[in-house]
Amino acid sequence: MIKLIILDGKKLKEELLDTYKEKIIKENIQASLAVILVGDNEASKIYIKNKEKTCKKIGIDFKLYHLEENTEEKEVQELIRKLNQDESINGIILQSPVPQKINFDACSSLIDPLKDVDGFTKENIYKLYLNEETLMPCTVLGIITLLKTYQINLDGLNALIIGRGNIVGHPLSLALLNENATVTVAHSHTKNLKDLCLKSDLIIAATGKVNLITEDMVKKDSIVVDVGVSRIDGHIKGDVDFQNVQKKCAYITPNPGGVGPMTVAMIMHNVLKAYEMQKGEKKNG
Numbered sequence: 629m630i631k632l633i634i635l636d637g638k639k640l641k642e643e644l645l646d647t648y649k650e651k652i653i654k655e656n657i658q659a660s661l662a663v664i665l666v667g668d669n670e671a672s673k674i675y676i677k678n679k680e681k682t683c684k685k686i687g688i689d690f691k692l693y694h695l696e697e698n699t700e701e702k703e704v705q706e707l708i709r710k711l712n713q714d715e716s717i718n719g720i721i722l723q724s725p726v727p728q729k730i731n732f733d734a735c736s737s738l739i740d741p742l743k744d745v746d747g748f749t750k751e752n753i754y755k756l757y758l759n760e761e762t763l764m765p766c767t768v769l770g771i772i773t774l775l776k777t778y779q780i781n782l783d784g785l786n787a788l789i790i791g792r793g794n795i796v797g798h799p800l801s802l803a804l805l806n807e808n809a810t811v812t813v814a815h816s817h818t819k820n821l822k823d824l825c826l827k828s829d830l831i832i833a834a835t836g837k838v839n840l841i842t843e844d845m846v847k848k849d850s851i852v853v854d855v856g857v858s859r860i861d862g863h864i865k866g867d868v869d870f871q872n873v874q875k876k877c878a879y880i881t882p883n884p885g886g887v888g889p890m891t892v893a894m895i896m897h898n899v900l901k902a903y904e905m906q907k908g909e910k911k912n913g
Contacts, residue, residue, distance in 0.1 A: 632874055635774050635853070635881040641889035644773075648896050649686040659903040660689035661719040661745065661895075662711050666704060666726045667697040676723060682892055688899055691717070701730045705738055712740040718906060719745035719899040742905050745898035747799070756799055759806045763898050763905075768800045770890030771832065771853055772807065778879060780830075780851060782807040788824050790814045790841075790867070791834035796855055800832065821845070833867035843872040850876065854883040864888075 651657065661683055663676055676692060683690040693707060704722070711717050720743045722736045741751035747765035755762035764772075775782060787809040791797040797813060804811045809830070814821055825831055825845040833841050834855035846852060856867030866883030874880050881887055 632877055633778065633879050634874075635778055635879055635886055637770070637774055637881060637886040637888065637890040640774060640777055641893040644893045645682065645686050645896065648900060651900065652687040657687075657900065657903060658689070659718045659899050660691060660716060661721070661899050662691045662693060662717045663721045663723055664693045664695065664704065664707060664711075665723045666695045666699050666730060669723075669725060672723045672725070678892060679721075679895060682896060683899075686896060688896065697727055699727075699730070701735065704730060704735050708735060708738045712738070712743065715906075717743065718903040719743055719895075721746055721895075742909065743902055745895055745902055747898065748794070753799060753802075756802045756806075763902060764803065764894075765795065765799045766894035766898060767796050767855065767887060767891045768803050769894045769897065770887055771800065771855070772803055773894065774881070774887070774890050775830075775851070775853075780879065782809045782830075785809045785829040785851075786812070786827060787830040787832065788812045788814060788828035789832045789834065790818075790821070791855070793834065796834040800834075835867050837867055838865045839867070839869040841868040841873060843869065843876060846873050846876045848876055849878040851879040852877050853881050853887065855887050856883070857888070 663679060665672055665676060680690045695704065708720065711720050720739045724732055726732050736748055737750065739749055741749045744752055744763055747763045752762045756764060782804065787804050789797050789800055792813050792815045801811050801813050812824060814824055822845045826847050828850065830851040831841065831846065832853040832855060836856050836858050838858045838860065852868055852873055854866035854868040858865045864884045870882060
């Protein structure tokens with residue numbers, strides 16, 4: 629039996645941040661990230677504080693644009709257009725969720741693809757589909773980076789993604805296909821989930837359903853990545869019954885401490901990549 633290896637996203641995040649910090653100092657990079665928050669969602673404030681802290685830690689300039697709950701959609705769009713034109717801003721994030729009267733997709737689609745560090749614009753997703761150089765969605769890039777760092781060869785693996793959302797499931801299926809994995813996507817209408825799990829070398833669960841994946845659903849020596857986030861009594865719970873599933877795995881992510889920290893690291897990665905892409909475009913222009 630292969631010895632279990634925990635895919636430690638928290639540790640890798642710190643290693644990556646140290647690398648980014650060194651690069652910023654060595655190359656005298658003046659990169660900046662702008663985050664737009666509309667309203668006062670408490671969870672959003674925590675996420676933004678985390679982004680700000682991480683930016684400061686490695687030397688990326690952080691700017692928060694905090695708009696009131698009753699802000700009109702056109703004001704959000706005007707701000708995005710203004711930030712698109714501002715050459716001192718390299719990355720733009722519209723924090724989700726936004727108040728009900730604002731169309732998040734309509735607003736976020738206005739972000740310049742070269743500044744779209746979340747990787748959600750249609751242009752960036754289409755480039756991912758074509759397997760071209762792009763700013764990849766951060767959670768997806770975090771998962772791929774984590775697996776590759778632990779020298780897991782994705783080529784030819786039977787990979788099952790559970791969840792078909794636009795933030796993880798859909799783009800992750802493209803990213804894994806680009807790595808030559810054989811990809812199956814399961815969702816709420818899938819009827820034979822256990823059978824699919826038992827045939828899979830790699831299971832990535834991204835549903836937000838606590839303990840959806842149990843020990844009897846996982847084959848011996850498989851790889852399990854838990855992306856799900858549910859808050860139960862103030863604690864984060866994942867989609868995977870970690871305590872029991874780990875007995876069957878070769879590799880597994882903890883949750884928290886697996887994919888979450890990698891997502892934060894990849895925002896920083898994308899800001900630096902956006903900075904370089906913009907610099908290259910200016911040179912070519």
